[in-house]
Amino acid sequence: MKLATWNVNSLNVRLPRLLAWLPVAQPDVLCLQETKLEDARFPRGEIEAAGYRVHYAGQKTYNGVAMLVREALGIATDIATALPGYPDEQKRVIAGTVGTTRVVGFYVPNGQAVDSDKYRYKLDWCAAATEFLRDQLACHAALAVVGDFNIAPEDRDVHDPALWAGQVLCSGPERAIFRAWQTLGLKDSFRLFAQPEKTFSWWDYRQLAFPRNHGLRIDHILLSDALAARCTGCRIDRNARKGDKPSDHAPVIADIGDARPADPRRI
């Protein structure tokens, strides 16, 4: 199973790129963030025509998430579109069960600046998310948590750690949240494998940040132990950030081997 996440920064603008990317990357499950579309305007027909079923929770202008599931994998069940006990107008959660795998897609709040109300909201939202993930892990051995986390977990995930030290996306409390999710029993799939240095998933549109590789790694695929044991690779598709009208984020893709039930007849 190929599992992917991509902050598309407006699905309206990025739909042609998404439709071109799907047959190349061939994800089985893909979570999208920042669709910025009301549900009535979601391009369901185009995505279904590309061979995917899709669930979504959107709103006008901001936020909005979706989960695409390749038709051959069947129907995703137990769809959730909110954090339990955390009433929120902002559409940042999409979760579904595909076969035996539970996939949670997050668009974690950006936080704007560490002294802002939006930062407080980010920490509160993440606290509610922690409880949700604790519960999900208790129910699902095969759990994947993917999305735009808006957290660069370590200095090596930042092009210029001194410049970003203590800033939003890199602050101590944000990194503590990332570690707390790891402590729950989730592994950063990207770090299960040797990776090129200075691999990032987001680059600012300004200042030629992408050609200069001035980026951050803030998009992630976390895996429960059962899935991490089956994971054979994780990469960031830098090519998707190139060319005309790219999203400022690149997709992250993890390969998860098939679940193989124990067979006592096997030698």
Next chain:
DNA sequence: ATGGCTGCTTTGAGCAGA
């Protein structure tokens, strides 16, 4: 040098993103 780009908005200059 505190901007720089991009997408969105009851169309416009202002917000938000990260």
